[in-house]
Amino acid sequence: MSIQLGCGVDTATLDRHSVVPLYYQIQQRLLEQIRSGALKAGEPVPSEQEIAARLGVSRMTARQAVKSLCHLGVAYSQRGKGTFVSGAKLEKNFRQVLSFSEEMEARGAQPRSRVLAFKRIHPNEQVAEALHLSPAEEIIFLRRVRIADSAPLCIEATHLPARLCPKLLENFEPSGSLYRVLGERYGLQVHMADEVAEASVATGAEAKLLRIRGRSPVFRFTRTAYLHNGQPIEFVKSTYRGDRCKVVNRLTRQLEIIS
Amino acid sequence: MSIQLGCGVDTATLDRHSVVPLYYQIQQRLLEQIRSGALKAGEPVPSEQEIAARLGVSRMTARQAVKSLCHLGVAYSQRGKGTFVSGAKLEKNFRQVLSFSEEMEARGAQPRSRVLAFKRIHPNEQVAEALHLSPAEEIIFLRRVRIADSAPLCIEATHLPARLCPKLLENFEPSGSLYRVLGERYGLQVHMADEVAEASVATGAEAKLLRIRGRSPVFRFTRTAYLHNGQPIEFVKSTYRGDRCKVVNRLTRQLEIIS
DNA sequence: GACAACCAGTCATATAGACCTCTTGTGCCG
DNA sequence: CGGCACAAGAGGTCTATATGACTGGTTGTC
Numbered sequence: 181m182s183i184q185l186g187c188g189v190d191t192a193t194l195d196r197h198s199v200v201p202l203y204y205q206i207q208q209r210l211l212e213q214i215r216s217g218a219l220k221a222g223e224p225v226p227s228e229q230e231i232a233a234r235l236g237v238s239r240m241t242a243r244q245a246v247k248s249l250c251h252l253g254v255a256y257s258q259r260g261k262g263t264f265v266s267g268a269k270l271e272k273n274f275r276q277v278l279s280f281s282e283e284m285e286a287r288g289a290q291p292r293s294r295v296l297a298f299k300r301i302h303p304n305e306q307v308a309e310a311l312h313l314s315p316a317e318e319i320i321f322l323r324r325v326r327i328a329d330s331a332p333l334c335i336e337a338t339h340l341p342a343r344l345c346p347k348l349l350e351n352f353e354p355s356g357s358l359y360r361v362l363g364e365r366y367g368l369q370v371h372m373a374d375e376v377a378e379a380s381v382a383t384g385a386e387a388k389l390l391r392i393r394g395r396s397p398v399f400r401f402t403r404t405a406y407l408h409n410g411q412p413i414e415f416v417k418s419t420y421r422g423d424r425c426k427v428v429n430r431l432t433r434q435l436e437i438i439s
Numbered sequence: 440m441s442i443q444l445g446c447g448v449d450t451a452t453l454d455r456h457s458v459v460p461l462y463y464q465i466q467q468r469l470l471e472q473i474r475s476g477a478l479k480a481g482e483p484v485p486s487e488q489e490i491a492a493r494l495g496v497s498r499m500t501a502r503q504a505v506k507s508l509c510h511l512g513v514a515y516s517q518r519g520k521g522t523f524v525s526g527a528k529l530e531k532n533f534r535q536v537l538s539f540s541e542e543m544e545a546r547g548a549q550p551r552s553r554v555l556a557f558k559r560i561h562p563n564e565q566v567a568e569a570l571h572l573s574p575a576e577e578i579i580f581l582r583r584v585r586i587a588d589s590a591p592l593c594i595e596a597t598h599l600p601a602r603l604c605p606k607l608l609e610n611f612e613p614s615g616s617l618y619r620v621l622g623e624r625y626g627l628q629v630h631m632a633d634e635v636a637e638a639s640v641a642t643g644a645e646a647k648l649l650r651i652r653g654r655s656p657v658f659r660f661t662r663t664a665y666l667h668n669g670q671p672i673e674f675v676k677s678t679y680r681g682d683r684c685k686v687v688n689r690l691t692r693q694l695e696i697i698s
Numbered sequence: 699g700a701c702a703a704c705c706a707g708t709c710a711t712a713t714a715g716a717c718c719t720c721t722t723g724t725g726c727c728g
Numbered sequence: 729c730g731g732c733a734c735a736a737g738a739g740g741t742c743t744a745t746a747t748g749a750c751t752g753g754t755t756g757t758c
């Protein structure tokens with residue numbers, strides 16, 4: 181097996197004094213080979229032993245790098261045979277929570293917003309339950325039409341516990357990225373989210389805002405986002421134009437949950 | 440920290456001669472404590488060192504067990520502080536490919552089917568491309584109305600490369616579980632799938648089959664499933680009643696991809 | 699030619715020990 | 729009393745080593 185692990189290009193060896201972990205450097209190198217086509221779908225990734233020998237690391241470190249490819253879904257292992265590159269490519273951005281702005285930027289579109297409302301209010305029952313609040317506790321309510329490449333894409337209604345982000349009304353320019361402000365100014369990092377999608381049709385008011393015809397197909401998303409400690413930080417209801425978006429999912433089949 | 444790792448119930452120690460890996464036994468034990476409420480959301484999981492000392496395993500093994508909880512999404516680690524139980528519970532069945540039958544059984548509904556078509560045909564362009572076939576190569580086509588708890592839930596059109604499952608027309612009773620037959624009789628195991636969901640409205644013919652009104656909201660799913668080696672095994676188009684289903688997603692936010 | 703035994707290569711699991719960074723609490727000193 | 733230093737405890741990374749189990753091919757026998 182003559183997989184080149186850098187032969188000829190071996191000026192790019194590992195940086196053992198970097199703060200970047202060795203296994204991560206190796207992972208990136210393997211991903212690069214897959215991206216570039218040097219490793220094609222179905223071909224075996226270099227074995228743990230080969231990586232360990234070639235790069236002068238322990239087998240456990242090589243193993244950690246290879247295993248991470250499996251976790252990412254770009255490869256799969258077969259005991260006794262080897263580790264092979266998965267069929268379809270796709271490497272990031274699945275299974276991740278991304279804010280609207282981040283998602284648009286990731287795919288090269290320009291995000292913009294039209295702010296419809298930005299105020300403190302009392303939550304309704306559904307919001308209070310999702311955010312684990314008493315109805316007396318106030319929330320920040322933000323309603324925006326989100327625009328991608330100059331055309332409306334969705335209407336988004338965000339609810340945040342006011343207690344967790346005091347003075348947000350002054351600190352946040354509401355056409356920008358909310359996640360960025362929450363992270364940078366309040367130290368609130370979204371860790372995980374539950375999201376429910378429903379198929380529906382647009383109401384008259386929605387259709388007007390989205391510039392589509394009434395009763396056109398739309399997605400309705402309901403998302404609750406949580407901090408590391410499990411505390412709800414955000415409850416969002418959004419309505420996406422059905423003609424401008426799809427929900428893409430990558431599913432794996434692991435009936436036994438390993439590692 | 441007085442987390443009981445089995446104190447009093449320590450008759451249930453680890454089985455070191457079992458074929459079940461130690462880390463998996465530990466993982467299951469921790470999951471059980473979370474399920475039972477002995478470990479609540481936000482509380483720290485026993486530290487790696489504590490597990491290692493209590494159960495007499497190495498720290499690496501304890502670590503593997505704890506880490507697996509993070510991969511499952513039921514816990515999260517903070518360097519220098521500890522590993523903590525995540526807020527919302529949910530433990531399986533996300534991120535997994537499930538067949539219709541499996542999914543219905545998992546939630547306690549009774550799956551049934553009404554077969555509309557089951558035959559060999561030539562693929563159209565879209566199907567041929569998805570399954571990596573030439574238009575000359577035949578496929579098995581199966582169209583069913585899938586029924587859950589006595590009411591129609593979706594219309595499903597499945598396309599399989601005929602080459603991979605010869606004599607399926609004779610071997611498969613088409614109201615049963617296709618994945619089961621593919622696995623048991625042909626050794627074909629679905630490993631991964633890409634799925635796209637779109638929001639739409641029902642056509643007249645669909646509405647009739649699903650027993651809903653015309654132009655009611657529906658989901659349209661397009662799924663391509665792959666074997667371990669990346670070979671496409673199945674292409675499915677399905678139309679789900681919007682009033683009877685939701686798409687639930689659990690997303691995590693890991694901007695740095697670890698392990 | 700069929701079948702069993704063996705072997706080499708591979709991943710899976712497990713152990714022990716080392717060193718690092720990060721967080722938190724404690725206690726001393728100014 | 730405030731602030732700094734330090735130690736303890738936690739997870740993160742890495743090395744070295746060993747054993748087990750599965751796969752595929754080879755070899756040898758019948």
